[in-house]
Amino acid sequence: MSTASTASESATTIPGPKSMPGLTGAFYDGWVVTLRNLRRMTRIPEMVVFATIQPIMFVLLFAFVFGGAIPVGGGGTHAYREYLLPGIFTQTLAFTTGTTAVGLADDLHKGLVDRFRSLPMARSAVLLGRTVADWIQNLFVLAIMALCGLAVGWRIHGGFLKAVAAFLLVMLFSYAMSWIGAVIGLSVSTPETANTAGFIWLFPVTFVSNAFVPTSSLPGWLQPVAEWNPISSTVLGLRQLFGNPTGYAAGKIPDVLPMQHPGWVSLGWSVLILALFVPLAVRKYRSVSA
Numbered sequence: 001m002s003t004a005s006t007a008s009e010s011a012t013t014i015p016g017p018k019s020m021p022g023l024t025g026a027f028y029d030g031w032v033v034t035l036r037n038l039r040r041m042t043r044i045p046e047m048v049v050f051a052t053i054q055p056i057m058f059v060l061l062f063a064f065v066f067g068g069a070i071p072v073g074g075g076g077t078h079a080y081r082e083y084l085l086p087g088i089f090t091q092t093l094a095f096t097t098g099t100t101a102v103g104l105a106d107d108l109h110k111g112l113v114d115r116f117r118s119l120p121m122a123r124s125a126v127l128l129g130r131t132v133a134d135w136i137q138n139l140f141v142l143a144i145m146a147l148c149g150l151a152v153g154w155r156i157h158g159g160f161l162k163a164v165a166a167f168l169l170v171m172l173f174s175y176a177m178s179w180i181g182a183v184i185g186l187s188v189s190t191p192e193t194a195n196t197a198g199f200i201w202l203f204p205v206t207f208v209s210n211a212f213v214p215t216s217s218l219p220g221w222l223q224p225v226a227e228w229n230p231i232s233s234t235v236l237g238l239r240q241l242f243g244n245p246t247g248y249a250a251g252k253i254p255d256v257l258p259m260q261h262p263g264w265v266s267l268g269w270s271v272l273i274l275a276l277f278v279p280l281a282v283r284k285y286r287s288v289s290a
């Protein structure tokens with residue numbers, strides 16, 4: 001038998017790598033990409049260092065710079081710090097949008113997406129791996145912020161189960177926001193552009209909310225915008241679950257749905273964002289990698 005025929009027979013009898021079928025395969029492929037992204041984070045110490053320093057800086061800056069200047073409910077500095085921390089949690093984790101956008105834009109720019117295309121893997125795995133890796137990193141960031149908050153006087157008064165519900169609520173919101181970042185990262189040409197596009201719109205969205213001041217202190221025409229802001233419902237939901245000051249006197253919470261039922265509205269916002277941006281991101285990924 002000739003060498004050519006032997007090689008031909010071997011090529012037909014030895015199967016190549018195949019992707020697992022269906023939804024199970026998509027989750028498996030996504031987990032493999034997640035591990036790849038997590039290993040990359042550990043191999044770049046600067047990423048871990050800055051992921052640690054930024055939340056500490058936010059907590060200390062707002063607690064000590066603004067803590068004595070914005071009294072909440074007549075409780076002085078201590079009350080404002082308890083009022084502040086849920087806003088810091090939500091703002092910092094919402095910035096996952098920019099992190100995800102830059103990460104995906106960087107993968108596109110370096111040609112890694114083209115390499116992934118050559119592998120027998122689900123198309124959604126790259127996006128799933130990126131967003132889940134960023135979510136796991138956010139768990140670490142949230143733990144640091146919580147410990148730092150406890151050090152500056154923040155306390156949980158709502159009990160263990162409500163605290164767990166609060167942390168799950170804000171982590172779900174951060175995961176939903178990362179899919180907005182996925183769409184942005186796939187829509188720009190360079191990581192530098194993704195860095196700008198991923199963060200610039202978050203600042204007005206964050207500050208036109210109740211994250212740092214009660215919505216009642218805003219101009220009248222701006223209050224409805226702030227009250228229906230997803231960040232406002234998430235922050236107020238956290239404050240109620242943690243038992244922290246809400247910024248409103250008893251019985252004075254605005255009679256609008258996001259402020260009356262902030263936890264459920266935040267959950268609804270997260271589900272809506274995922275329902276809109278997950279398929280949009282997958283469609284965008286297919287178009288850029290076609």
